[in-house]
Amino acid sequence: MIVQRLVPRYAHTSGLTRVAYSLDGVFLMTVGSNQVIRKFTVDSDDEPVTIEHHQDSITGISISNRQFATCSEDATVSLFSLKTNECLTMLTRCSLPIRDIAFSPDGDWLAVCSDEMRVKVVNTTDYLRILHLSGFSKPAKHVSFNPSSKFVSVSCTDGIVYIFSFTSEEPSLIHTMDHVIPICDSDSEVCSKVIWHPDSESFAVPTRINDITVFSKSWRERMSFKSGHLDAITDIAWSPNGAYLCSSGKDGKLLIWEVKTQTIIMRRQEYKNVISLAWHPRANVLSFTTNQGQLYTFPNVIPSNYQEPYGRITHLTPLLNEESIKSPISKKRYINDFNKRELSDEELVDIGHDTSWIEDDDGAGYVSKYKYDENGYKKSIGDISDDDFYYDTKRTMNSYKAKIHTPFQPGSTPWREKRRYLVLNLIGFIWTVDQDTHNTVTVEFFDKELYRQYHFTDIFFYDKACLNDNGALFASSNKKGNSAVIFFRPHENWAAHADWKIEFSSDEDILSISLSSSNIVACTSKGYLRSYTLNGIPLRIYRQKYFPVVTCISWKNYVMVVNNGPLNSNGTISLVYTLEHILQDDTLQSNDLLPLPPNGHLQSIFFSDQGDPMIFDSDGILLVLLHWRVHGQAKWVPLLDTNLMERKKGKNESYWPIAVANQKFYCIILKGNEQYPHFPRPMFSEFDFSVPCIIPTDSGEISNISALEERHVRESILLTLLEDTIVSSAGNSLKLEISKREASIDKILLQLLQIACKEDRQAKALELATLLRLPVSLEAARKVAAHYMKTNLTERITALAEESIT
Structure with missing residues (x-):
């Protein structure tokens, strides 16, 4: 097959860009960080119309039948005539930069989200008529209407989706969805938006694990497009008829998925840095822009042996209910009252295949007589009894797959501007720089008289590290064609060849590592826990009862491992921990549940300087494990709730945990929407423990008696x-x-x-x-x-x- 090579048009300078087609497909419009609007006439080689209006980077564009609107970091939204390109009005102004806008399908309303803690919905004919969507804990990044104008969806930077009903004069919040979309900065290229399917019955969102998940209007997960991207998704877009879904990612991939099968039918990787996608509404054409300001137009993007991406809308509802149709039912089932022939399981499966995508728009009876409720369960009609509900429910539950907690290394940060910290603690810090063909690793210490800083060229692409008084431990994943490796370098080289390296087999990856004063632990993708001495001598190996692992930590001869555990009643995966003495082969706590807050996650875990296990959760609470040396007696006790600290009042800040030492909590203070520390390295802050055993008054004051009672509990x-x-x-x-x-x-x-x-x-x-x-x-x-x-x-x-x- 001959691969098309697309020729770019340079519409903007480097930075954020956005692209959109007019509803009739006559015009293609782009905006960018160079403060200009480009209006291209489709199928014309003429130079585009250039409109200069905003005073800062343009961050969004939306087009209705007669008008188009743009928003900018200058905190304004402007409304233009699509026919004359004349600026009709500055529709609204905010106090902070505006990130996204969206017209309602009829063009009567424009939703505006900014770095403020609310979303405006402005009437496009009566400019003084403004509705407000509020109740957010963080600023909004994306906003969208569903095609029927009944719902407005808002994606916020803290990873929460808010769904508002738009059927009455005042919009009302009807649903929130947490722990699905990524947490990201408001000016990030990472996409977290809700895109509604053209049939208005479902919507898709990019997830934190770089998949795309489709939900129904009853907020149930219906399908997922998995394993397509290896890094964060930058944009997603339904084809005009909803038969295909296009996605782009930071991994350089541009993918088109067939919705019916959730399989990739087109994959391109030569167009890097794609951040905005747009389908032509009436042709087999896809356009996209990059963060280098380039505009590409891809003709005949869907192969000729597939359905066209435009035309009559392909409804998702039959597909979403297909699993119920295929459910094995042992009772007798018949076609109808006049033909009592019994149907076999094979025939029922065939029915599911044959009718799942047929549109019965003329009432001719092409579609199966099965009926379904809004949750996808079969209703009792005809000769199908209510007893069959058991089988459908069973099949639905069996096909449910909960999302596991991904592994993380305590003290590390993700890549940002080609840099990341591999570890940060009270001894020092290790950071790495991506040089494309290799990495450069630097190891720095706070006590420069005791230890000497060093750096080296990293050809193994180490992505995990530990640092203590004895040495530095590194590990790499089995990516880029290389096997996983662990490498230990002691601080004192009194003997020759003191550092050592172990290479794992190609089918075993390293998920988490830990380092103590006496041993090294590596938890792998095979479920193994492998322990070594500081000189690389293997001590023990065993397969854990629960895996994959989430993280592990060590202190002296004690090792604590956190794994994905059993399913909770709300459908999420719990975390379990095991604590053992490696040398004595004595398990002190075995697969006990880790007490995370509802809908929360584990942010960090470490041993204190006295050797007590500590966790810091997503709610900002520090907990210590009491009685962990006694079998079955351990319990987690809160030592500090950072939300109740005096300095937190009126501030938008969070606390990135570092360590617990000298009975103090050491952390890095992050301002605004920051999730991780970056370069240059910020200073550490320390806070005293304050057990949340008392409830402050409305004024925030704590009485002398309450203070004494808290001190008593803490001591x-x-x-x-x-x-x-x-x-x-x-x-x-x-x-x-x-x-x-x-x-x-x-x-x-x-x-x-x-x-x-x-x-x-x-x-x-x-x-x-x-x-x-x-x-x-x-x-x-x-x-x-x-x-x-x-x-x-x-x-x-x-x-x-x-x-x-x-």
């Missing part, structure tokens, strides 16, 4: 951690620390007891006295009660003191 948790530690490593320094902490807790309780006596709350004072740990503290409590002349209380505390002695 008790830290004391428990110390007591757990002393069980495994008894030492005089630890015992002294425990004594000091017990005295500190008693001091807090005595302060609370004194306040209770002042307020004449003797029952509470006695209860506080029962919590005292030291005999000298009970004596002090008795004196406090006597001082406030609480005779009954004094007698009861005296009795407590006598009981503690005996």
Whole structure:
């Protein structure tokens, strides 16, 4: 087959570009960062009309029957005549840059999303008539109407999709969808928009794992276009009749999928940096633009042996219900009342194949008599009984595939501007630079007197790293034709050839690594946990009960591994963790559930400087694992809720975890919509623990009593951690620390007891006295009660003191 080589037209300078066809296909319009609008006449070699209007980069364009609108980072939206190109009006202005606009199908309304926390919907004839969509936690990036104008969808930068009903005078929020679309900056090239199918019954979105998923109007997942892209998707577009879906990605791929089979029928990789797609509404033509300002037009994009991409709309509803038609049913089923011949399973499958894409627009009865509800289940009609519902439901559930948690390396960041951190911690940081043919890795330390900075050329493309006092551990994936590799380089080279490397087989990939003062762990795609000494001597290997792995961490001889676990009741995959002593081959906690917030995810995991497992979740809460050395007794306890910190009030910021040391939480403060730290490396911030055991007032003030109660709970948790530690490593320094902490807790309780006596709350004072740990503290409590002349209380505390002695 001869491959078409397309000739680009240079419409704009480098930067963000957008492309769109007029509804009749006569004009093709582009906008870009050079602040100009280009209007091309289709099938004409004439120079395009150039319109200069905005004062900053143009970020979006939308076209209706008679008009077209553009939006810009200058925070304005302008409305133009499609016929004369005259600017009719500046339709609206925002206080922050505008990211996307969309006409309603009838052209009467224009939806506008900006970096503000609301979306405007402006009437295009009565400019003062403006509706507002609000309730977002982060700014909106994309907005779209469905073809029937009943719904408006908004994609926000925090990865949440909001669906509004547009059937009444005031739009109302009817559904939100989380953890599907990517989390990205508002000015990112990554696509997170909702595109409605031309039949108005379903919509597609790009996902965080670089797939494309289709949902019905009942918000159920219906189909997925999987394994097409290896990097983030930059745009998606239905063909005019909905039979095909086009997608472009940062991996340089331009794909066209046949919707009926969810298979790729066209793949091109020579057009890099495609960021905007547009189908010709009345021809077999696809146009697209790149971030280099180039415009390409692809004629005859769909092969001649396939259905045309335009014309009568191909409805998705039969396809979405096809699985129900194919369900195995053991009861007797008949064609109709007049022909009682029993249908076989094979015939029913044939029916499903033959009718799934037939349009019964003339009522001639081409389509099967089966009826379905909005969720895709078969209704009871004719000779098909309600008992058959069991089989359909069973088939639907069996075909459901939950999405797993993808592996991550604690302390690492994704690529950005050809740079990324492989690890960031309190020892130092390792970062890498993409040089196309190889990477350059740099290892830096905070203590420059103790360690020496170094860098090297990386031909293995290491994508994981660990750093501690002993050395640096690297691992690469089995990509680009290379096998997976782990490489360890110690800081002290007192012996020759101290560094070492292990190459894995071609069918085994490394998903996560960890490094401690005594061992190295690699978790692989085969479900193996492989442990080595610091000199590369294999110690153990076993296959985990749950996999694939999500991440792993190490401290001394302890290893903690997090894996994808069983299915939750809401259809999501849970996370389980296992904690073991590698040298003793002793499993302390086995496949216990990791307590993540509803619809939340694990952001980071690490051991503290004292060796206690810590997790930081997507809600910004730091938790520590208590009693983890005792089989089956571990529990996760919150030490800090960053949302309740005083500095968080009124600020749009988040906290990227680094470590826990010296009873403080170390992190990097990220402003606005930032998800990861970037270069130059920001400074670390530290925060004291504050256990969320009290509820602040509306004013945010915390009373003295509440502060003391929080200190008591916090000190008790830290004391428990110390007591757990002393069980495994008894030492005089630890015992002294425990004594000091017990005295500190008693001091807090005595302060609370004194306040209770002042307020004449003797029952509470006695209860506080029962919590005292030291005999000298009970004596002090008795004196406090006597001082406030609480005779009954004094007698009861005296009795407590006598009981503690005996």
